Amino acid sequence: MSAWKDKENDPRLEGIASAIRVVPNFPKPGIMFKDITTLLLDPNAFKNTIDLFVERYSGKGIDAVAGNAKVIGFTASQSQWPFRTFNGVEARGFIFGPPIALAIGAKFIPLRKPRKLPGEVISEKYILEYGSDCLEMHIGAVQPGEHALVVDDLVATGGTLCAAINLLERAGAQVVECACVIELPELKGRQKLNGKPLYVLIESH
Amino acid sequence: MSSFSFPFLRNLALPLRSLSPRLSLPLPRLISLYLPSSRLRFHGVSTRLMASLERKHRIAEIASSIRVIPDFPKPGVMFQDITTLLLDPKAFGDAVELFVERYRDQRISVVAGVEARGFIFGPPIALAIGAKFVPLRKPKKLPGEVISEEYLLEYGADKIEMHVGAVQPTDRAIVIDDLIATGGTLRAAVKLLERVGAEVVECACVIELPELKGREKLGDIPLFVLVNGA
Numbered sequence: 024m025s026a027w028k029d030k031e032n033d034p035r036l037e038g039i040a041s042a043i044r045v046v047p048n049f050p051k052p053g054i055m056f057k058d059i060t061t062l063l064l065d066p067n068a069f070k071n072t073i074d075l076f077v078e079r080y081s082g083k084g085i086d087a088v089a090g091n092a093k094v095i096g097f098t099a100s101q102s103q104w105p106f107r108t109f110n111g112v113e114a115r116g117f118i119f120g121p122p123i124a125l126a127i128g129a130k131f132i133p134l135r136k137p138r139k140l141p142g143e144v145i146s147e148k149y150i151l152e153y154g155s156d157c158l159e160m161h162i163g164a165v166q167p168g169e170h171a172l173v174v175d176d177l178v179a180t181g182g183t184l185c186a187a188i189n190l191l192e193r194a195g196a197q198v199v200e201c202a203c204v205i206e207l208p209e210l211k212g213r214q215k216l217n218g219k220p221l222y223v224l225i226e227s228h
Numbered sequence: 229m230s231s232f233s234f235p236f237l238r239n240l241a242l243p244l245r246s247l248s249p250r251l252s253l254p255l256p257r258l259i260s261l262y263l264p265s266s267r268l269r270f271h272g273v274s275t276r277l278m279a280s281l282e283r284k285h286r287i288a289e290i291a292s293s294i295r296v297i298p299d300f301p302k303p304g305v306m307f308q309d310i311t312t313l314l315l316d317p318k319a320f321g322d323a324v325e326l327f328v329e330r331y332r333d334q335r336i337s338v339v340a341g342v343e344a345r346g347f348i349f350g351p352p353i354a355l356a357i358g359a360k361f362v363p364l365r366k367p368k369k370l371p372g373e374v375i376s377e378e379y380l381l382e383y384g385a386d387k388i389e390m391h392v393g394a395v396q397p398t399d400r401a402i403v404i405d406d407l408i409a410t411g412g413t414l415r416a417a418v419k420l421l422e423r424v425g426a427e428v429v430e431c432a433c434v435i436e437l438p439e440l441k442g443r444e445k446l447g448d449i450p451l452f453v454l455v456n457g458a
Contacts, residue, residue: 044372046371050371060362060370060391060394063351063354063362064360064361064362066358092344114343117344117345118361119351121314121352122351122352125317125324125352130314130315130316131315132311132315141297141300141307142295142297164311164315
């Protein structure tokens with residue numbers, strides 16, 4: 024489900040999309056990086072972003088919002104088909120998750136790279152184009168039967184979201200939906216989510 | 229406040245302790261169960277007192293929701309883990325609100341958050357006070373043009389970076405992180421903002437480790453914290 028398909032009906036979406044800048048050749052040549060930091064410099068657009076998610080999830084019995092600390096995969100220029108995936112930068116999922124959690128009265132659960140969370144954790148390995156990586160969650164962060172959302176700034180190949188879903192479900196939670204600001208549809212991340220629905224604000228082609 | 233009302237409030241302490249299920253109520257509400265509001269007004273228990281008690285109660289709840297993990301990341305370190313605060317929506321909301329109350333009328337235009345746990349507290353504060361959120365990151369994470377500030381660690385050095393153009397000389401900024409220890413990272417953050425001409429109004433953290441004297445490293449820049457991790 025994508026708010027973008029309906030963008031004529033919600034003027035906030037254009038404002039959000041135009042606040043996101045594209046940085047060419049980052050982190051590697053040929054990659055057109057979608058940089059959300061410029062969205063954060065526009066208090067109105069940032070607030071609208073959060074409001075769009077809060078409107079969707081408020082009052083829906085969400086107990087927990089899990090924020091991803093890792094993004095893998097970036098869009099590449101047309102000349103680089105098939106798209107490369109790269110280790111992404113950590114922590115941007117922390118920016119959108121907490122404001123949504125606070126507004127809907129849910130707890131916020133950070134999901135992190137190995138060895139960042141203190142205390143007991145469970146780990147989920149996921150495959151990258153070259154090698155693999157791991158996402159961790161605290162034991163006890165979520166209880167069996169709780170309803171959870173996974174929030175991230177961008178979904179590309181869906182690998183990180185899939186790892187997040189697995190972590191939550193292994194702990195007995197029910198993942199209701201994944202929510203991202205931006206989707207790169209050509210990378211088909213939507214299909215990687217174990218059948219979980221994905222809601223995005225903006226599609227970037 | 230009249231001296232008459234003090235002993236009255238002290239005498240309330242005994243029955244309060246014996247009624248633990250009710251302790252989950254906010255203190256002012258708790259007090260009002262035992263003191264009809266007309267008597268409260270008569271004895272001059274001011275709303276400022278109530279607000280102060282409420283604030284202390286909120287801070288106590290925040291402090292008790294932070295867990296300490298021994299020997300992380302290395303033996304001998306008692307790690308202050310705020311993730312348990314984030315699992316308590318009321319305590320997390322109260323922590324954010326305490327910062328928002330402090331800064332909402334201070335014409336703050338930038339909330340700078342230090343990676344990564346500063347990213348959890350900074351954005352909700354920025355959103356509530358209508359300021360920009362500026363992430364300060366480890367090297368090579370921010371795309372595009374950046375400025376860097378190096379800072380010393382116990383062994384070696386590290387760097388944090390900020391986007392060129394994110395902050396203007398007319399900006400009034402606060403710097404947010406979850407915890408201040410030696411103050412090295414926060415001082416580097418302050419320097420980044422001052423180098424682009426912004427005014428750093430204050431640094432704000434959930435937790436301070438006072439023995440590490442981070443406050444002194446900040447020089448003239450005031451520091452506001454919610455709890456001491458002693």
